[in-house]
Amino acid sequence: RSVERGSYEHCGVVVPGLSDAPGAQHDPSNLCLLEATSGNGIVCRPLLTRLEMSRSRSVMLLPLSCPGEHRQQDVITGLDDESELSEKTKFLKKTMNDELIKFRDKWLADSQSQGYENQHSYLSIMGAFLYLTNLYPT
Numbered sequence: 001r002s003v004e005r006g007s008y009e010h011c012g013v014v015v016p017g018l019s020d021a022p023g024a025q026h027d028p029s030n031l032c033l034l035e036a037t038s039g040n041g042i043v044c045r046p047l048l049t050r051l052e053m054s055r056s057r058s059v060m061l062l063p064l065s066c067p068g069e070h071r072q073q074d075v076i077t078g079l080d081d082e083s084e085l086s087e088k089t090k091f092l093k094k095t096m097n098d099e100l101i102k103f104r105d106k107w108l109a110d111s112q113s114q115g116y117e118n119q120h121s122y123l124s125i126m127g128a129f130l131y132l133t134n135l136y137p138t
Contacts, residue, residue, distance in 0.1 A: 010035070013034045014047060017029075033045055033050045038120050039117060041111035042108060042111035
């Protein structure tokens with residue numbers, strides 16, 4: 001319910017990290033948050049570091065999962081359901097991971113080439129003026 005009724009000041013996309021080390025794809029410490037900032041454009045920061053930097057009282061992470069994928073771990077054995085996934089689900093997870101890497105790389109490159117950090121400030125100033133003059137319907 002809080003997802004449907006909540007309001008958000010900021011959002012980002014959790015993407016695979018920049019490490020190419022063997023096994024890094026499945027390492028939770030290798031996750032990054034792709035987000036737009038006012039001073040640096042679109043940046044990719046380590047997720048845990050970014051959450052520690054946050055001044056928010058509440059942060060919500062919504063998992064992206066494949067149809068039929070179980071997201072729970074067996075409390076007794078500590079094993080997850082990764083071994084029980086169908087070949088289609090394993091293929092979909094791999095494809096999704098590869099596409100998230102492409103998405104991350106494209107947005108980081110576009111931010112640099114398009115000067116996004118300057119555009120973000122300009123859009124923020126214009127938005128403030130629109131609200132101030134009541135030209136933006138609320």
